Amino acid sequence: MEASNMDLFTGSQENPEVNITAASTTPPVAEETTYTAEEAIEHLGFGKFQWGMLLYVGLIWFADAMELMMLSFIGPAVRGEFHLDANSESVLTSCVFVGMILGSSFWGALADTRGRRPAFLYTALGSAAFAYLSAAAPNFWVLLGMRTMLGIGLAGTTVGDTLFLELIPKSQRGRWMMALGLFWTLGSISEAALAWWLLSDHGWRVLLAASATPLALLLLLFPLLPESPRYLLVKGQREAAEKVLQRIAEVNGKALPAGKLVAAAASDLNERASQLAAEVSKGAEGAMSSLKKLGQDMGTAASRLLAPQLRTTTLLLASTWLLNMMGYYGIVLLATEIHLTPDTASGVAEAGAAAASSTIGLTSEDFKNILITSAGELPALFVALAGMEVLGRRTTVAVALGGCALATGLLTTDPSGLNFTALMFVGRLLISVAFNTLMVYTKELFPTSLRSLGLGTCNAIGRAGGMIAPFIVIKLCHGGQAHTAELVLAGFCGVAAIAVSLVSRETLGQPLADTEQEQASNYALLDAGSSEEKRALL
Template identity: 30%
Template sequence: MLTGISWMADAMEMMILSILAPQLHCEWRLPSWEVAFITSVVFIGMMLSSSLWGNISDKYGRRVGLILCMVWTLYYGLLSAFAPVYGWILILRGLVGFGLGGAPQSVTLYSEFLPSKSRGISIMLIEVFWALGAVFEVLLAMLVMPTLGWRWLLAFSTAPVVVFTALCFWLPESARYDVLAGNSDKALATLKRIAADNGTEMPKGRLIADRQDERGKIKDLLTPEYRKTTILLWLIWFSNAFAYYGLVLLTTELFQAGDICGVNTARAKVEPSCSLECSYLTFDDYKDLLWTTLAEFPGLLVTLWAMDCIGRRKSMVMCFVAFSVCILPLYACIGRTALTVFIFIARAFITGGWQAAYVYTPEVYPTVIRAVGIGTSSGFARVGALLTPFVAQVLLRSSVYLTLSVYCACSLLAAVAAWALPIETAGRALQESSQLNNNNQDTNTSSPQKASQASYGSQNGQSQGP
C-alpha cells in the first residue's frame, strides 16, 4: 500500500504538468518555449537524481532511499505553491523533480518481497496506483482550478506524499537487501513479521549469504553479461517516456485546438503573430483529458494478459507497435470525438509498454545492482521526458505531421530494442549476486522470498537460493 501511495504521488506530480502549463502560459504571459521549460525542468531534476537515489538505495537500503526522496518531494512540492515569479517556479519544480527521481525505488522495494510465479501480476497491480494518481489529479483540477487556482492545486497534489510520510514508519526494509548487507537478524525479523501478518509459520532453515559490500556501482551494469541488456533498456525507457509524456502534453494541445486541422489553422496565428496568445483549459478539455487518462486502466489489463501469454519482451513490442498504429489516424483531419478515441487507445498501449518495462527491469538485474539498474533506466527516461515538451509544445506549432512522425519513429525504435533484449524474465526467480561473481554462491544463499512466503511450503534443513 505504501509503495503504491508513493507511486500515486509520482503520477499526480507528472499529470499536473499538462494542466499547469496552459494556466501559467496565460496568467504569466509566457512564450511557448518558457512554458515547455516548466515541464522540462522537472525531468532535468529527475534525470540528475535517478542514479543517485538508486545508489543510495543499494548502499543504505531501499526503505531509506524511498523515504528520503518522498520527504524531499513533499517539502519542495508545498513550497512551489508559493512561487512568486517564473524563475522561482522553475527552481522549485526542478527540486520537486529531483525528489521524484527516487520514486521508482518503490518498485525495487516491492518486487523484492514477491515470489516469481506472481511477481508480474503483483507489480502490474501496483501500477494501478499510477493510473489512480493520474485520474485523481484530473478530477482535482476540475474542482480546484476554476475556483481556487493553480497554487491550491499544487498544494493539494501533495496529499499522497503527506500520507506516505505519516505512515512510513511502518514500511519494512527489503529482506533481500538486509541479507546481502550482512544484516541477517534484521532480515529474519522482517520475514517473521510477514509470516505473522499472513497467519503462517516460518519455514524451517536459516538464512545464509555472503555479505556484499560492493553494491550499487553503475559500472556493474556494463559488464559483458549485462551490457547489451542495459543499453537496450536505457533506449526503451528513453523512448517510452518520450512517447508517454509527449502524448499527455499533446492531448491538452490538441483538445484546445479542437483537432489536427485546428492546430494547422491556428498555427500561424498562435506563434508568428503573437507568441503570448493563449486559452485556458475549459471544462470540456478537462472532461476529455479525464477520458484519455482513464485509458491507463485497460492498458494495464491488456498488458497483464499479454505478459502471461507471450512474456515481457513481446508484450513491450506489441504495445509500442500498437501505439504507433494509433498515432497514424491523427495525420488526418479527424473530429474531436475520433481524436479522443485514438488518443485513448494510444495512451492505453504506451502505458502498458511502460509498465511491462517496470516489471522486466527489476527482474533482469541481481539484488546488488537492482536499484541502480532501475535508477539509471529511470534517468534515461527523464532525458526523454525533458526533451518531449519541445516537440509536443514547440515543434507542434511549426509542423503537426513532423511532430507525430517523431513519436511514431521513437515508439517503433523502442519496439526493435525490446525485441532484441537477450533475456526473457517471465517465470524467472530474482537473482542475488551470483550473476556478478560468476561463482556458485547461489548454492549457499537462502532465498528471503521463500522464507517470507510460508504458504509456498516449508523446507527441511537449510534454505537454498533461487
Template identity: 30%
Template structure:
C-alpha cells in the same frame, strides 16, 4: 494476493499516485497559469526542462543511494522531497520561480520511482512478481485520472495554487503508510541475515546466494541487457512525455476551449487503468517480451491515428487507445527492468534506466516547440516501434528468473 502484499501495494502505490498527479498536473498548470505568470511557449518549455533535469539527477542519485543505504530510507526521503516541492510550487510568482521549484520537486519524483519498483519486486514471490510491479504502476493511472479531474473540476473554480497546496499536504499521508513497509530482505541479506530471513519468510520470498557487485558491472557483466534497457526507457519516455505533456495543448489546438480540453483529457485518461490491468494479466501469461512488443505496437498505431484524427470521435478513440497501450507499456517495463539485475545493483540499474528515461523526457517535449504536433507524434510512434522490436529481438525473457 494476501493482506501483506495488499498493504505493501497500497503504501507504495498511494505515493506513486501522488507522483503521477504532480508530474501530469504540470501540463495543466502550464495552461492554467499561462496568463497569470505571462508564460510564453519558450518559458513553458523551460519549466518542463527544469522538471525533467531534476528527475534525471534524482533517479541517478537516489537509485545508487538505495543500493548503499537501503531501499526504505530512500523510499521515505524522496516522497518527503516531492511533497515539500509541490507545496512550494503553489507560491511561484514567475516563470523562473516555477522552473526552480519544479527542478527541486523533480529530484524527489525521479528518485522515488525506481526505488519503489525495486522494493516491490524484491518483496514479491517469483510467481507474482511481474503482476505486482505492474499493479504498482497502475497507481500512475489513478494519479493521471485525478490530475485530469483536478484540472477539470478544481482549476476553473479555485485556480491552480490551492489544489497544489492541498496535494502537498495529502501526499504526506503516504509517509505514514510507508513507515510500516519493511526493508528489502535481498538488500539486508549481506548486512543482517537473521532479519532478512524473517522478512523473507513473512512475504513468501526465497533467499538464496547473494553476491556483491560493483556499479561498474552494469557495463561489464550486464552490458548488453543494460544498454538495451537504457535505450528502451529513453525511447518510451521520449514519446510518452512528449505526447502526454503536450496532449492538452494538442487538443486545444483543434479549436476546443479550456473546459472541453480538460474534459476530453479526463475521458482519455480513464483508459489507462484497463491498460495496466491487461498488462498485469498478460505479463504472467505470455511473458515480458511479447507483452512489451504488443503494447509498444499499440502505442505507435494509436499515436498515428491521433495525429490523423478527422473528427472528435476519432480523436477520442485514438486518445483512449494511446492511454491504454502506452501506460500498459510503462507497467511492463517497470516489471521487466529490476528482474534484469542482481540484488545489490537492482536500484542502481533501475535508477540509471530511469535517468535514461529523463533524457527522453527532456528531449521529447522539445519536439512540438520546433515541429508540428502531427510530425512530433510520428517521431514518437517510430521511437516506440524501435523500443518494442529491440526488446523482443534482443532482450532476455525474465518471467521465470529467480531474482532471489
C-alpha cells in the same frame, strides 16, 4: 579402567578393540537445514503484510502520477501570470525531468548501499517539501527551481518499487507489480479530474497544493515501512533480515521455514557499504573518507552495469526507456496542447496576471476529452497483465509499442472529434501497457546487488525522454505543426519496439538473482539445457 580411558584419550593401540568400538559408535554430523530469503517469501505467500505494502507502494505511484500529470496543465495555467512563451513553457514542463535525471541514479545507488528504507524516507521528504513550496512560488524562476528540486525527489520513488518486488513471492511478481499500475492510472485520472474541478475557478496554486496531499500521507505512514530482507542479507545483516521475515510471518499468520536463513555471497559494493557506518563514527575526517569511498563504490557499481555480462541488456533497456518515455509524455502533452491553437495560446499569454486564475485556454469539453484519454490507462493494466503472463514481458512491450506507433500515426489523417479522442485513447492505452510491463521487465533483469541502481539509471535515461518531449510537442503544436509532432511520436514508439525486441532474455517465471555471479550461473544453466527445457523455463 583408568588405563582404558587413557588409551582412548591418547590413541594408544594397547586396547585396539575399545578404540574400534568407540569409533564405530560416534554419531554422524547432521547437515544443517537452511533456507534463503526468496524461499521464505515464497513460503509465506501473499498475505496481509503484502496487501499493506501494496497499498503503501501504490500510494507512491498515485502521488507520482498526480505530480507528473500536472505537467499537462501547469504550463498553460501559469502562462498568463508569468507571461511565458512556448520555450519558457517547455522549460517549465521539462525541469521536473531534469531533476529526475539528476536524482535517479543517486537514489538507486543510495538504496543499494544504505538501504531501501532510509533512501525512500529522504526522497519522500524532499518531494513533499518542494511540492508545497511550488504552490507558493512568487515568480517563474522560483517555480522553475522548486519543480526541479521536486523532480530530484520524485526520482527516488522507484526505491519503493524495488522494496515491494523483494517482498512478494516469485510466482506472483508480475501480477502484483502490475497491480501497482492501477494506482498510477487512478492518480492520472484523479489529476485530470482535479484540474477540471479546480484549475479554472481556483487557479494553479490551489491545484498544486491539493496534488501534493498524497506525498504528505506517505510521510505519515512511513514508520510502518520495513527494510528489504534480501538487501539485509546481501549486506550481511542476517539477524535483521530474519526479524523482518519473522514480522511478515506473524502478520500473515504463518511460520518461517525450519532451519537457518542464509544468503548468496555479498557483492564487493555491499561489503564496502557495510564498513562505512563504522568509519563515519570516527568523526569529521572519518565521515569525509566514508563519503569519498561511498562515491567510489557507487561509480564501481555503475560501471558494472556496463560489464560484458550486462552491457547489451543495459544499453537496449536504456534505449527503450528513453524512447518509451518520449512517446508516453509526448502523448500526455499532446492531449492538452492539441486543444490550444496558436491563437488561443497567444491569447492566454497576453491575458496577464489579472486573468491568471480563470484563463487557461481549455474549455469544459477539452477537459472532458483529456479525462477520457487519461482513462485509457485503466484497461491498459489488464491488457499488460494478460500479455506478461501469456506472451512474456519482452513481447508484450514490443507489441504494445508497435500498436501505439500505428495509433499515433493515424492521428495525422485528421480524424473527426470522436475518432480523434478514440485514437488518443488507444494510443494512451498501448503506451501505458508498454510502460507498466517495461517497469517489471527491467526490475527482473537486474540482480539484487544492482537492481535499484539499474532501474534508477534506466529511469533517469527515460526521464531524459520526458524532458525532451515538451520541446517537441509544445513547440510544434504552438507553431501549427501538430501532425509533425504526431509523426515524431509514432517514430519514437516504433524504434523502441525494435530495441526491446533485441533484448536476449525473457524473465517470465525466472527466479530473481541476488548477485551477478548467481545471475550468470542461472543463465549458464538455461543455455546448457535442452530445447524443451529452455521453452519450459521461458
